[in-house]
Amino acid sequence: MQEIKKYVEANKDRFLDELFALLRFPSVSADPKYKNDVLNAADFVAEKLREAGAENVEVCKTAGYPVVYGEKTVDASKPTVLVYGHYDVQPPDPLELWKTPPFEPTIRDGKIYARGACDDKGQFYMHVKAFELMMKTNSLPCNIKFMIEGEEEVGSDNLATFVQQNKEKLKADVILISDTSMLSMENPSLETGLRGLSYLEVEVTGPSRDLHSGVYGGAVANPITILSKMIASFHDENNHITIPGFYDDVIELTDEEKHALNEAPFNIDEYKKDLQIKEIWGEKGYSTLERTGTRPTLELNGIWGGYIGEGAKTVLPSKASAKISMRLVPNQSSAKITELFTKHFESIAPPYVKVKVTPHHGGEPVVTPTSSAAFRAAEKAIEESFGKKPIPTRGGGSIPIVALFEKELGIKTVLMGFGLDSDALHSPNEKYDIYNYYKGIETIPLFYKYFTALS
Amino acid sequence: MQEIKKYVEANKDRFLDELFALLRFPSVSADPKYKNDVLNAADFVAEKLREAGAENVEVCKTAGYPVVYGEKTVDASKPTVLVYGHYDVQPPDPLELWKTPPFEPTIRDGKIYARGACDDKGQFYMHVKAFELMMKTNSLPCNIKFMIEGEEEVGSDNLATFVQQNKEKLKADVILISDTSMLSMENPSLETGLRGLSYLEVEVTGPSRDLHSGVYGGAVANPITILSKMIASFHDENNHITIPGFYDDVIELTDEEKHALNEAPFNIDEYKKDLQIKEIWGEKGYSTLERTGTRPTLELNGIWGGYIGEGAKTVLPSKASAKISMRLVPNQSSAKITELFTKHFESIAPPYVKVKVTPHHGGEPVVTPTSSAAFRAAEKAIEESFGKKPIPTRGGGSIPIVALFEKELGIKTVLMGFGLDSDALHSPNEKYDIYNYYKGIETIPLFYKYFTALS
Numbered sequence: 001m002q003e004i005k006k007y008v009e010a011n012k013d014r015f016l017d018e019l020f021a022l023l024r025f026p027s028v029s030a031d032p033k034y035k036n037d038v039l040n041a042a043d044f045v046a047e048k049l050r051e052a053g054a055e056n057v058e059v060c061k062t063a064g065y066p067v068v069y070g071e072k073t074v075d076a077s078k079p080t081v082l083v084y085g086h087y088d089v090q091p092p093d094p095l096e097l098w099k100t101p102p103f104e105p106t107i108r109d110g111k112i113y114a115r116g117a118c119d120d121k122g123q124f125y126m127h128v129k130a131f132e133l134m135m136k137t138n139s140l141p142c143n144i145k146f147m148i149e150g151e152e153e154v155g156s157d158n159l160a161t162f163v164q165q166n167k168e169k170l171k172a173d174v175i176l177i178s179d180t181s182m183l184s185m186e187n188p189s190l191e192t193g194l195r196g197l198s199y200l201e202v203e204v205t206g207p208s209r210d211l212h213s214g215v216y217g218g219a220v221a222n223p224i225t226i227l228s229k230m231i232a233s234f235h236d237e238n239n240h241i242t243i244p245g246f247y248d249d250v251i252e253l254t255d256e257e258k259h260a261l262n263e264a265p266f267n268i269d270e271y272k273k274d275l276q277i278k279e280i281w282g283e284k285g286y287s288t289l290e291r292t293g294t295r296p297t298l299e300l301n302g303i304w305g306g307y308i309g310e311g312a313k314t315v316l317p318s319k320a321s322a323k324i325s326m327r328l329v330p331n332q333s334s335a336k337i338t339e340l341f342t343k344h345f346e347s348i349a350p351p352y353v354k355v356k357v358t359p360h361h362g363g364e365p366v367v368t369p370t371s372s373a374a375f376r377a378a379e380k381a382i383e384e385s386f387g388k389k390p391i392p393t394r395g396g397g398s399i400p401i402v403a404l405f406e407k408e409l410g411i412k413t414v415l416m417g418f419g420l421d422s423d424a425l426h427s428p429n430e431k432y433d434i435y436n437y438y439k440g441i442e443t444i445p446l447f448y449k450y451f452t453a454l455s
Numbered sequence: 456m457q458e459i460k461k462y463v464e465a466n467k468d469r470f471l472d473e474l475f476a477l478l479r480f481p482s483v484s485a486d487p488k489y490k491n492d493v494l495n496a497a498d499f500v501a502e503k504l505r506e507a508g509a510e511n512v513e514v515c516k517t518a519g520y521p522v523v524y525g526e527k528t529v530d531a532s533k534p535t536v537l538v539y540g541h542y543d544v545q546p547p548d549p550l551e552l553w554k555t556p557p558f559e560p561t562i563r564d565g566k567i568y569a570r571g572a573c574d575d576k577g578q579f580y581m582h583v584k585a586f587e588l589m590m591k592t593n594s595l596p597c598n599i600k601f602m603i604e605g606e607e608e609v610g611s612d613n614l615a616t617f618v619q620q621n622k623e624k625l626k627a628d629v630i631l632i633s634d635t636s637m638l639s640m641e642n643p644s645l646e647t648g649l650r651g652l653s654y655l656e657v658e659v660t661g662p663s664r665d666l667h668s669g670v671y672g673g674a675v676a677n678p679i680t681i682l683s684k685m686i687a688s689f690h691d692e693n694n695h696i697t698i699p700g701f702y703d704d705v706i707e708l709t710d711e712e713k714h715a716l717n718e719a720p721f722n723i724d725e726y727k728k729d730l731q732i733k734e735i736w737g738e739k740g741y742s743t744l745e746r747t748g749t750r751p752t753l754e755l756n757g758i759w760g761g762y763i764g765e766g767a768k769t770v771l772p773s774k775a776s777a778k779i780s781m782r783l784v785p786n787q788s789s790a791k792i793t794e795l796f797t798k799h800f801e802s803i804a805p806p807y808v809k810v811k812v813t814p815h816h817g818g819e820p821v822v823t824p825t826s827s828a829a830f831r832a833a834e835k836a837i838e839e840s841f842g843k844k845p846i847p848t849r850g851g852g853s854i855p856i857v858a859l860f861e862k863e864l865g866i867k868t869v870l871m872g873f874g875l876d877s878d879a880l881h882s883p884n885e886k887y888d889i890y891n892y893y894k895g896i897e898t899i900p901l902f903y904k905y906f907t908a909l910s
Contacts, residue, residue: 030766091768094665154766181670195669199767208731210549210882214650214852215636217782218752219743221736224777225690225755231680232687276663279806281676288674297673300680301770306757307778311485311609312654312815313546314780314853315756315881322679323762325769327672351734360767397669398769426770427665 001384004442007133012438015129016112018048019437022087022121023105023114029065029088029154038150041087042066045128045148052132054146060166062158065150069169072135073143079455080143081448082172082411083131084401085124085179086152089116090426097428110434117432118423123178124148126418126437130444139445141452145172149401152179155199155361156401163408173455174374175405176447178440180395180417185435187265188386190378191395191415193293194402196328196365198337199301202345203321203356204230210306211316221352223320224305230348231322234298238284241298241326243344249331253294261289264391274422293394296337297327323360327398334362334400363400366413373454374414381446382416385439397425416447456839459897462588467893470584471567473503474892477542477576478560478569484520484543484609493605496542497521500583500603507587509601515621517613520605524624527590528598534910535598536903537627537866538586539856540579540634541607544571545881552883565889572887573878578633579603581873581892585899594900596907600627604856607634610654610816611856618863628910629829630860631902633895635850635872640890642720643841645833646850646870648748649857651783651820653792654756657800658776658811659685665761666771676807678775679760685803686777689753693739696753696781698799704786708749716749717742719846729877748849751792752782778815782853789817789855818855821868828909829869836901837871840894871902 008015025041028034042059045068050057054070065088073080092102092115100106105114112122127146134140147170149159163170183189206223207216236242253261266289272280282291291297305320307313326337342357349355369375370392382390395415402413418440424430463470480496483489497514500523505512509525520543528535547557547570555561560569567577582601589595602625604614618625638644661678662671691697708716721744727735737746746752760775762768781792797812804810824830825847837845850870857868873895879885 030768031764090770091762091764091766093762093764097664153768197669197769199769206732209552209879209884211730212852212876212880212882213752213754213756213780214652214782214850215747215876215880216730217754217780217851218746218750219735219737219851220730220732221734222755224758225686228683228686228755228758231683235680275666275671275675277661277675277807279676280674281807282674291673292670295673297668299668299672299769299771300677300683300761301668301768302761302763302772303679303683303775304759304763306755307546307548308757308759309486309546309548311546312778312780313485313608313756313881314652314654314754315545316754317757320758321763323767325668325672325767327669352732352736395669396672397667421667421670424664425670426667426768429664 003137004133004445007137008438008441015441016434019122019125020105022125023116024103026103027088027150028091029151030091038065038088042068042150045087048128049146052128053135060162062162064158067159067162068148069146071145072140074140078142079173079452080145080171081451082145082147082170082175083127084175084177085127085148086120086150087148088150088153089121090119090153094428099429111431112434113429113431115430117430118419119425119430120152120179122432122437123418123440126178126440127444129441133441134445134448141448145170155363157361159401160404163404167409170409172411174451175411175413177399177413177415178417179399180397180415181419181421182417183264183391183393184420187391188382188388189264189391189393190382191417192370192392193330193367193394194365195396195398196332196334196363196403197325197398197400198328198334198341198362199325199360200338200341201321201323201358201360203319205319205354206352207318210318213314213316216316220316222316223353224317226350226353227305227320227322230345231300233348239282243340245340246296246337249333250296250329251331258290261293261394262287264289264393292396294329296329296332299325301325327396328365330365330367332365334364338362363398364403366402366406368413368415372412374412374451377447377451377454378414378416380450381443384446385443458592459588459900462592463893463896470896471889474577474580475560477580478571479558481558482543482605483546484606485546493520493543497523497605500542503583504601507583508590515617517617519613522614522617523603524601526600527595529595533597534907535600535627536906537600537602537625537630538582539630539632540582540603541575541605542603543605543608544574544576545608549883554884562889566886567889568884568886570885572885573874574880574885575607575634577887577892578873578895581633581895582899584896588896589900589903596903600625607856610818612816614856615859618859622864625864627866630866630868632854632868632870633872634854635852635870636874636876637872638719638846638848639875642846643837643843644719644846644848645837646872647825647847648785648822648849649820650851650853651787651789652780652818652853652855653783653789653796654780654815654817655793655796656776656778656813656815658774660774660809661807662773665773668769668771671771675771677771678808679772681805681808682760682775682777685800686755688803694737698795700795701751701792704788705751705784706786713745716744716849719744719848747851749784751784751787754780756780782851783820785820785822787820789819793817818853819858821857821861823868823870827867829867829906832902832905832909833869833871835905836898839901840898
């Protein structure tokens with residue numbers, strides 16, 4: 001541990017400079033206009049893996065953005081850890097809400113502010129630096145492989161094919177991912193599950209052209225009004241989702257599981273204060289931790305229709321659209337939920353309008369085993385570096401690829417995240433504490449030590 | 456009539472060229488980026504009034520866009536007609552739906568396609584050319600004044616002050632406006648009323664920042680979902696508006712009035728075919744003509760919130776907004792309805808969100824008398840030029856300024872419109888038939904003849 005701390009201390013400025021260089025690439029995978037920046041970010045990652053001592057480093061072409069691969073084999077008889085991360089980021093908008101530019105990393109009271117600071121550049125780059133540390137200090141106890149992709153924020157559409165075509169290359173004993181959160185630095189935690197995702201776009205069309213709201217208003221269905229009524233019907237008075245069959249495959253937690261889950265330190269007043277809301281919201285009969293960790297949800301991610309420019313336009317629009325995503329829990333299927341939603345949306349559309357549903361992407365939910373050598377190694381590593389045993393939690397987010405790894409490669413995953421829910425992932429002013437960044441780099445080598453020992 | 460036709464025939468190409476020049480100004484009053492174009496349009500109108508023979512032509516400054524004034528006094532003992540129109544236009548978006556550029560007028564099968572072709576450049580400019588005709592043929596039988604404003608599409612905010620400050624200058628016996636529609640060229644009609652307007656913008660705020668929909672989804676109210684539920688509640692199952700007191704001041708039509716109104720030729724199948732809708736929509740117990748002509752309405756003109764860009768973003772947004780306008784019928788008050796809406800919107804907001812209501816602009820409804828000399832003159836003029844007596848109709852649109860003229864100047868208005876509902880006012884591909892343009896220029900001098908005779 002002392003040697004680790006010494007190396008980090010000696011290189012801390014460079015570690016930060018390199019992360020800043022990575023954060024300066026606006027690698028937004030959702031928006032084609034950033035294509036070159038995404039590609040440049042991939043090259044940068046490959047270069048840094050080489051410098052750290054990785055072999056067979058490749059920027060692997062896919063039908064979309066490339067996967068950066070690198071490896072180091074110390075002893076074929078030793079176990080192999082496959083590190084997964086993503087160099088792409090969420091779109092930065094609404095830009096006007098950023099205090100400093102999203103792609104010009106800035107430090108304010110010990111925190112790095114930038115899009116991707118936590119999700120996932122700041123987190124996966126800790127692994128690159130921890131790898132460098134183990135290489136330079138001759139302390140890498142087992143084999144390591146890196147698979148850093150560029151399409152996580154748009155559903156990892158092409159990673160499935162990549163994984164199917166490279167099963168040999170990706171052979172490993174465990175997948176290690178830092179793309180999730182801890183409860184807090186005082187209450188370190190390890191996530192034991194992730195929600196699945198079904199993301200769609202809907203379009204409601206009324207009249208074939210925009211109309212004068214005075215001449216036609218009151219006599220022709222307004223697609224915004226109709227879409228609003230349809231959206232309003234998605235949740236009943238108890239905030240249960242009304243799509244027939246939506247909950248069919250959901251497995252209720254046992255009382256023990258519920259109890260354990262709600263043991264996690266959680267302060268509702270701090271939660272409300274952080275979000276500046278008077279009241280929380282959610283499905284009746286479940287706590288906030290249960291709602292985000294163990295229940296499927298349906299959220300509106302965007303809505304638009306009619307005139308949204310300056311001033312006033314008295315138009316009755318032809319179309320209204322929305323982006324909708326559903327988070328799924330273990331045993332639900334993304335494909336099935338997408339189909340149920342589509343059928344339901346079409347069935348509740350009134351005769352005044354035409355509707356169109358376009359699926360964007362999906363992913364399956366996962367539960368990670370807490371009994372495995374890898375999970376126990378992660379627990380011990382965190383306990384040693386934080387001085388406290390991590391609390392097992394259920395994450396609300398989705399990393400669709402985790403379920404795919406299990407299916408295609410038969411490898412389980414350990415989610416050793418060092419972020420915080422308050423890091424404003426996907427929001428303006430995303431941040432990552434410098435403390436967490438260095439803490440992660442110090443903790444990761446301990447995971448390799450214990451995983452090799454326990455395997 | 457022959458002399459009129461002769462003059463129009465001899466000058467028809469120039470009449471069209473001049474209108475095209477006027478249509479090329481993108482005089483969008485709602486969007487500050489068009490400021491200079493709006494001002495240039497005003498200068499153009501003033502110039503053309505001078506050329507036509509108007510005296511004391513002025514581009515009168517206001518707190519906003521100027522009012523173009525011009526006059527011609529032939530004999531102080533004769534009556535005076537005040538012509539009102541507006542040189543500003545609606546925003547052209549959505550631009551991608553225009554077949555040809557909105558500010559490059561194009562003729563397709565006898566129709567002029569351009570923003571403002573009908574509303575109101577094509578219509579008020581007929582009066583400028585009819586005035587030129589009467590001047591050049593020494594047939595102007597009474598006095599005339601022009602008041603062409605540049606803020607009609609944004610609520611004529613500064614015209615009220617202008618009118619209050621220029622009561623003497625604007626003294627007249629009747630106001631003549633061509634900014635409305637006829638049923639068809641085969642069924643000429645005259646509008647006898649206009650609806651009022653109350654236009655507002657609402658904003659719903661949930662959490663203080665955009666959130667990750669996986670980490671917070673299901674546990675924090677989504678402002679898009681909440682706004683949708685609020686919008687959905689505005690109309691009950693019979694499409695009655697649910698705002699308490701909304702209908703209190705509405706005067707139901709008598710059976711005779713209802714009967715007369717529904718006498719107007721109207722083909723529901725053509726109506727549906729034109730709009731490409733399977734079913735019409737509206738308040739239970741009223742016909743389409745009653746819904747648009749005699750009932751107050753509430754329409755969503757625009758909605759936006761969350762991520763509306765390319766691809767997918769799993770965000771639970773902080774805010775959602777909408778632009779909403781209500782059309783009012785005689786005896787309703789714009790100020791009162793705005794207040795009722797605001798109170799109601801605030802009262803139905805759930806504790807999870809904060810709401811803000813911002814009034815944009817309003818206008819009072821009007822009914823024009825059908826017994827006046829001016830109305831009868833308009834009837835006779837149309838009958839002579841169309842060979843058919845016009846049908847009295849109730850228009851669904853609003854020209855807020857008409858009520859103001861009556862209040863401030865004590866002058867009644869005649870709405871002699873030559874447009875068609877199918878001219879796509881406020882929509883992409885707005886048009887005006889060349890036939891209607893010339894027909895209007897020919898009809899207007901007859902109005903002056905009969906009005907002077909009947910006064």
